Amino acid sequence: MAFKAIGINRSRSTLTILGIVIGIAAIIAVMSIGKITESMIYNQIQSLGSGIIFVEPGSHSFDASSMFARRINEKDLEALKNPEKVHFVKYIAPVSIYSGKVTYGGSNKTYTILGTSGDAMDMFDYNVDYGRMFTDDDVKSGTQVALLGSNVKEYLFGMGDPIGEKIKIKDTNFKVIGYYNDRAQKGMLDLNKTVVIPYTAVNRYLKGTDTFEQLAVKSESDSTVGATAEDIRYTLRETHDIDDPSKDDFSVATPDDFMKQIGSVMAIVTILLTSVAAISLVVGGIGIMNIMLVSVSERTREIGLRKALGATPGDISNQFLFESIILTILGGIIGILFGVGLSYVAMLIINKLSTASEASFVVPPNAILIGFGVSAFVGIVFGLYPARSAAKKHPIEALRYE
Amino acid sequence: MSLIELENITKIYASDGIETPVLKGVSFKIEKGEFVSIMGPSGSGKSTILHIMGFLDRPTDGLYRFNGKTMDEMSDVDLARIRNKEIGFVFQMFFLLPRTTVLENVKLPLLYSEVPEKNWQKLAEEAVKAVGLEHRMYHDASKLSGGEKQRVAIARALVNKPKVIFADEPTGNLDSKSGGVVMDILEKLNDEDKITIVLITHESETAEYAERIIKIKDGEVDSDRIVENRRKIGDGYHK
Ligand SMILES: Nc1ncnc2c1ncn2[C@@H]1O[C@H](COP(=O)(O)OP(=O)(O)OP(=O)(O)O)[C@@H](O)[C@H]1O
Ligand SMILES: [Mg+2]
Numbered sequence: 001m002a003f004k005a006i007g008i009n010r011s012r013s014t015l016t017i018l019g020i021v022i023g024i025a026a027i028i029a030v031m032s033i034g035k036i037t038e039s040m041i042y043n044q045i046q047s048l049g050s051g052i053i054f055v056e057p058g059s060h061s062f063d064a065s066s067m068f069a070r071r072i073n074e075k076d077l078e079a080l081k082n083p084e085k086v087h088f089v090k091y092i093a094p095v096s097i098y099s100g101k102v103t104y105g106g107s108n109k110t111y112t113i114l115g116t117s118g119d120a121m122d123m124f125d126y127n128v129d130y131g132r133m134f135t136d137d138d139v140k141s142g143t144q145v146a147l148l149g150s151n152v153k154e155y156l157f158g159m160g161d162p163i164g165e166k167i168k169i170k171d172t173n174f175k176v177i178g179y180y181n182d183r184a185q186k187g188m189l190d191l192n193k194t195v196v197i198p199y200t201a202v203n204r205y206l207k208g209t210d211t212f213e214q215l216a217v218k219s220e221s222d223s224t225v226g227a228t229a230e231d232i233r234y235t236l237r238e239t240h241d242i243d244d245p246s247k248d249d250f251s252v253a254t255p256d257d258f259m260k261q262i263g264s265v266m267a268i269v270t271i272l273l274t275s276v277a278a279i280s281l282v283v284g285g286i287g288i289m290n291i292m293l294v295s296v297s298e299r300t301r302e303i304g305l306r307k308a309l310g311a312t313p314g315d316i317s318n319q320f321l322f323e324s325i326i327l328t329i330l331g332g333i334i335g336i337l338f339g340v341g342l343s344y345v346a347m348l349i350i351n352k353l354s355t356a357s358e359a360s361f362v363v364p365p366n367a368i369l370i371g372f373g374v375s376a377f378v379g380i381v382f383g384l385y386p387a388r389s390a391a392k393k394h395p396i397e398a399l400r401y402e
Numbered sequence: 403m404s405l406i407e408l409e410n411i412t413k414i415y416a417s418d419g420i421e422t423p424v425l426k427g428v429s430f431k432i433e434k435g436e437f438v439s440i441m442g443p444s445g446s447g448k449s450t451i452l453h454i455m456g457f458l459d460r461p462t463d464g465l466y467r468f469n470g471k472t473m474d475e476m477s478d479v480d481l482a483r484i485r486n487k488e489i490g491f492v493f494q495m496f497f498l499l500p501r502t503t504v505l506e507n508v509k510l511p512l513l514y515s516e517v518p519e520k521n522w523q524k525l526a527e528e529a530v531k532a533v534g535l536e537h538r539m540y541h542d543a544s545k546l547s548g549g550e551k552q553r554v555a556i557a558r559a560l561v562n563k564p565k566v567i568f569a570d571e572p573t574g575n576l577d578s579k580s581g582g583v584v585m586d587i588l589e590k591l592n593d594e595d596k597i598t599i600v601l602i603t604h605e606s607e608t609a610e611y612a613e614r615i616i617k618i619k620d621g622e623v624d625s626d627r628i629v630e631n632r633r634k635i636g637d638g639y640h641k
Contacts, residue, residue, distance in 0.1 A: 304497075305497045305510075307458075307482065308458060309485070309486065309510055310487070312479045312483070313479070314479070315514055395458045399497065
């Protein structure tokens with residue numbers, strides 16, 4: 001019977017529960033976006049390990065000059081490798097990227113060529129599954145050796161054994177010395193579609209420069225990351241002749257910075273959505289109270305009749321409370337659906353913005369429980385007054401009501 | 403012990419500092435199984451008496467006893483319970499829930515009773531049959547004719563097997579034919595099921611279905627007499 005009464009004023013009810021819908025959607029969004037970013041941070045740490053510092057050219061302030069900023073080059077690398085200048089360094093791996101045609105026999109295809117050093121192998125777990133790694137000597141002398149990602153090996157060699165074969169990148173021959181199994185993507189690079197060669201070889205034969213896209217530095221522990229990063233900044237200012245830190249033409253990013261950025265964005269999003277939730281729920285609750293008061297007054301005679309037939313004040317009060325809870329829970333269910341949708345969109349945006357790692361989609365089950373709980377609670381709080389006023393009606397006066 | 407005992411009942415309405423004495427010391431008794439009509443001019447206090455007898459309102463002063471229980475000693479929840487269990491109401495305006503079937507309307511008092519839910523359907527069907535509306539069981543109550551509506555209201559009053567039915571001008575909104583059907587049903591309930599009936603009416607033909615007529619005037623009992631040529635079922639009914 002409660003459902004019927006709600007049905008009568010469907011359009012009015014729909015408008016009224018909008019506030020509840022928005023409020024609950026915001027609560028769900030806050031909770032799942034929190035979980036999603038948490039999962040992303042977790043993935044980030046999982047894939048890159050903690051204590052990693054990325055050094056890149058350009059100040060990261062998006063002015064045009066940073067486009068032409070000085071590259072990070074081999075001289076910088078040598079300076080950073082000096083343990084007197086930069087402390088607590090465990091690994092330091094240059095990343096030199098080239099995109100070029102890889103040929104073997106009759107087939108060729110364009111792949112990413114990653115030039116790096118042995119340190120990267122340990123740092124990012126890039127050790128080969130078959131064959132051997134290139135040595136420090138290979139790196140030093142720029143030997144033409146190559147490691148193939150699983151897709152590259154598959155495409156060029158099929159089931160055959162590539163080790164010892166010669167492939168051509170651009171115009172230079174490289175000897176395949178190892179290859180990888182399928183690897184899950186970590187960070188920006190899909191190792192499966194990559195050929196890994198010594199950075200010296202990339203720079204000498206393919207790019208003809210002595211610069212890097214990035215240097216990845218691993219500090220000895222989480223507690224030394226800050227000190228290492230500061231040493232790197234200091235050293236690069238020296239090699240780049242910079243006195244004023246605000247004129248830095250490079251950027252040094254630590255996971256801490258990254259987390260801090262995400263953390264502050266999350267804090268703003270949380271505060272924003274929480275206040276949206278609170279305001280909408282109060283506004284929605286007042287709407288519910290209003291619609292229930294109208295309903296109580298429209299149904300005064302029905303209340304009188306029910307009392308005449310033996311309904312106690314408690315029965316009447318429960319009936320209207322139940323109706324208001326049904327309304328708010330209905331709003332809550334729609335809000336939960338909207339909130340889940342909102343969180344999904346948020347996840348897509350987070351993944352677009354952060355190239356570093358994939359956020360996975362999670363809606364915490366307790367968010368849904370809380371969504372239900374809060375909507376029922378709003379129904380009770382704002383339904384109480386109309387329900388009490390219905391319960392207090394005198395049966396005769398209610399029956400006489402025109 | 404009488405089923406209903408009123409002793410010097412008074413009722414004074416006070417609003418905006420003006421006191422309106424409506425009942426000025428009403429006393430009478432009604433026995434179990436009686437069929438009593440209450441008559442009197444408009445505004446004389448008939449409905450007020452009925453509301454007090456039906457535990458819908460409390461008197462300002464005086465003693466009201468129902469089946470040995472005194473109203474003074476009962477809480478509002480007790481009043482609701484006794485209305486539900488012992489009393490059936492039939493009003494001039496029917497008061498059926500719209501957009502609700504006949505059967506659901508008749509079930510309404512069961513909602514507030516201690517009768518287990520599994521018996522509701524059977525009890526409601528029996529009550530609908532007792533007023534001869536079994537072919538309208540699942541019809542929307544608001545689409546029935548006036549006479550049919552009043553019969554649904556009687557079925558609803560019956561469903562909890564009350565000791566007494568209070569009917570306040572049940573034929574007031576009906577034409578003479580359907581009024582006759584309603585009165586025949588009340589007469590039969592009194593005769594066969596021994597349900598006490600208290601009926602308010604201003605039509606003497608209707609009042610004469612009862613065995614006794616109490617006349618109220620200006621909030622006091624004016625006369626209380628036995629009906630000599632009591633109407634019986636099938637006597638016909640003319641306004
Ligand atoms: N809540 C109230 N406040 C003030 N006066 C009231 C109230 N309820 C009823 N009255 C007055 O009490 C008097 C008796 O009312 P009651 O309804 O009992 O009359 P009645 O005999 O049933 O009349 P009718 O035949 O017209 O139904 C009337 O004069 C009415 O105006
Ligand atoms: Mg009256």
